[in-house]
Every structure is written in C-alpha cells, then in structure tokens.
Amino acid sequence: MNPPLLELRDIRAGYGGISALHGVNISVRAGHVVALLGPNGAGKTTTQKVAARVHPVDSGRVLYGGRDVTGMSSRDAARAGVCLIPEGRGVFPNLTVRENLWMMTFTGKTREQIEDIAFTRFPILKERAAQTAGTLSGGEQQMLALTRGLASDPAVLLLDELSMGLAPLVVEKLYDQVAEIAREGVAVLVVEQFASAVLDMADHAAVLVRGRVEYDGPPGESLKKELANLYLGSAS
Ligand SMILES: Nc1ncnc2c1ncn2[C@@H]1O[C@H](COP(=O)(O)OP(=O)(O)O)[C@@H](O)[C@H]1O
Ligand SMILES: [Mg+2]
Known part of the structure; x- marks a missing residue:
C-alpha cells in the first residue's frame, strides 16, 4: 500500500514552553476523510498548523507521502500540495x-x-x-x-471548523463537496468541535482531548456514544 499522504508521528508541540500536543499520531490516506474532533482548546488547530508546517514541533515527525518534511517551511509545504483553510x-x-x-x-x-x-x-x-x-x-x-x-x-486539504456558525443544511452541502473532493484523491483532515455532520461522511475519526488522541477508529455509532464522555471528561 502507498504511504499516507499526511502522517504525524508522536508530535509534541506548544507555545512558549507550554505543551499543547503530547505525542499526537494521525495519518490520512489519499481519497480519505479523517475527522479530528475534540473540545475547545484540545489542540486541533495546533495539529493542523503542525501538519501545514506553520507551527514548529518540539519533537516527532511530519511526513508527506512517506517523506520526512519536519524541517520544511510552510511555503514549501504549500508548494508540496498541502493546503490549510484556517478557521475564520x-x-x-x-x-x-x-x-x-x-x-x-x-x-x-x-x-x-x-x-x-x-x-x-x-x-x-x-x-x-x-x-x-x-x-x-x-x-x-x-x-x-x-x-x-x-x-x-491540493494533495492534502486541512479544514479547520468548516461548520462554525453555519446552519445544519448548509454544513451538509459543504460536506457533500468535501466528500467529492476526497473522491478525486485528495487526503482531507477535517477539524470540528461539533461532530455530527462530519462523522456521517468521514472514513476515520480521531478525538483529541487535552493534546492527546483519546479515540482513533471508525466514525460510527460507538464513537457517537463515547463522544459525550470524552468531552465531559475534559471539562474536569
Ligand atoms: N497563540 C497561542 N499562544 C499561546 N497558547 C496558545 C495559542 N494558540 C493556542 N494556544 C493554547 O494551545 C492549546 C490548544 O489550542 P488549539 O490548538 O487552538 O485548540 P483547539 O483548536 O482544539 O481549540 C490551548 O490550551 C490554547 O490555549
Ligand atoms: Mg481551533
């Protein structure tokens, strides 16, 4: 099998000595949509910024198509086909x-x-x-x-909180387009705080809580049941 188009291996990263990611592993294959969920402040945006080489890592590796690009600039990452659509x-x-x-x-x-x-x-x-x-x-x-x-x-599309502030029907339509983009062979990593719409079209899901991946598996009913506990756990 071809290597994933995007792979994060054991990423640790933070802001001014305060850690935000404590060893995050995520990979996205061509044609697949991975949903990265998690409550506010979990580290979702930081993960995407690391993936786009906009944010430095403290340790761990970033790979594009199996190639180590941890030292790459954001400009070269964009040239390599990694596109970040930021929140807002x-x-x-x-x-x-x-x-x-x-x-x-x-x-x-x-x-x-x-x-x-x-x-x-x-x-x-x-x-x-x-x-x-x-x-x-x-x-x-x-x-x-x-x-x-x-x-x-893009070969890799990183979408941060696409659904923020939008009506459910609008979100559904946007996600139809995202699914279509993935079918054309793009690897898509979608970040969302509120999960329902994206889980219906994702191939795989990961849940980030306080900088750790606490769930990594199929986006089906078992995850939907577990989600409330994962989010509530983070509030304590
Ligand atoms: N520019 C920043 N400076 C300092 N801390 C930050 C900055 N951006 C994010 N953080 C902190 O890093 C952690 C993860 O943030 P973020 O990746 O934005 O989470 P999410 O996107 O899941 O809401 C949070 O604790 C947040 O307060
Ligand atoms: Mg965010």
Whole structure:
C-alpha cells in the first residue's frame, strides 16, 4: 500500500514552553476523510498548523507521502500540495468574490480557470461574483474559502471548523463537496468541535482531548456514544 499522504508521528508541540500536543499520531490516506474532533482548546488547530508546517514541533515527525518534511517551511509545504483553510475562512471581506478568486492566480492558474473551478462547484458564487465577500452568507464565504483552497490543486486539504456558525443544511452541502473532493484523491483532515455532520461522511475519526488522541477508529455509532464522555471528561 502507498504511504499516507499526511502522517504525524508522536508530535509534541506548544507555545512558549507550554505543551499543547503530547505525542499526537494521525495519518490520512489519499481519497480519505479523517475527522479530528475534540473540545475547545484540545489542540486541533495546533495539529493542523503542525501538519501545514506553520507551527514548529518540539519533537516527532511530519511526513508527506512517506517523506520526512519536519524541517520544511510552510511555503514549501504549500508548494508540496498541502493546503490549510484556517478557521475564520480567510477570505478578503472588502474584495468582491471575483477579486478574491483572482488573488489565486499566483497558483499559476488563469483567472478563467479559477472562476471555472469556483462556479462549477458552487454556482451561487457566480451570482455573487460582483458582491464583496464580507456581504456573503457564512456558507457562501466558506464556499469561497474552499475554492481558494482547491485552486492550488491540493494533495492534502486541512479544514479547520468548516461548520462554525453555519446552519445544519448548509454544513451538509459543504460536506457533500468535501466528500467529492476526497473522491478525486485528495487526503482531507477535517477539524470540528461539533461532530455530527462530519462523522456521517468521514472514513476515520480521531478525538483529541487535552493534546492527546483519546479515540482513533471508525466514525460510527460507538464513537457517537463515547463522544459525550470524552468531552465531559475534559471539562474536569
Ligand atoms: N497563540 C497561542 N499562544 C499561546 N497558547 C496558545 C495559542 N494558540 C493556542 N494556544 C493554547 O494551545 C492549546 C490548544 O489550542 P488549539 O490548538 O487552538 O485548540 P483547539 O483548536 O482544539 O481549540 C490551548 O490550551 C490554547 O490555549
Ligand atoms: Mg481551533
């Protein structure tokens, strides 16, 4: 079998001497969606920043396609096809939808190619093309953020709290698109605090509690039952 496109091995990382991750192991294969769940402050965002080489590790290894890239810069990680869509969407609110898309021409694609990616997947964005991104609904902003990620033809897509503040129906639609992206061969690591929508489409789930992976297995009913205990345990 091919090695996973993304692998974190025994990662320890933190902020100014305070540890946030205490030996985290996660791997994501091509075409798979892994859901990384956990309560607020568990270390989910830190894990994604480590995966994208935006945050340094204290120890452990990061591998892309079996290659050790622990020393790689975030810029080179992006070039290697690892795309982080951060929490809060990362769109430019004062630019129009079309201008936001044009910002992606640094990926080497033409304006037309990027608009095509956006408008084929999310036709509503075409209707909103001349509107400033800040006036879009939350779901539409997230579509724009997803498109900006896809314009770079990622091998690994890291999504942080995609569903934050969105209505369940909107979240479901976004996750349909994420599933579709994975089917095209992308390795997707989705971080969510609130689990239900993502578990229905994930291939695998991990639950992070206080910087440790406390569950690593299938995303089915047994996890849904266990989740409340895992989250409650973290509150003490
Ligand atoms: N920039 C930062 N400076 C100091 N501590 C941070 C910073 N970002 C996160 N932390 C701490 O690291 C831990 C993990 O945070 P984070 O990865 O953001 O968790 P999550 O995304 O699961 O909510 C928390 O205890 C948080 O307070
Ligand atoms: Mg977070």
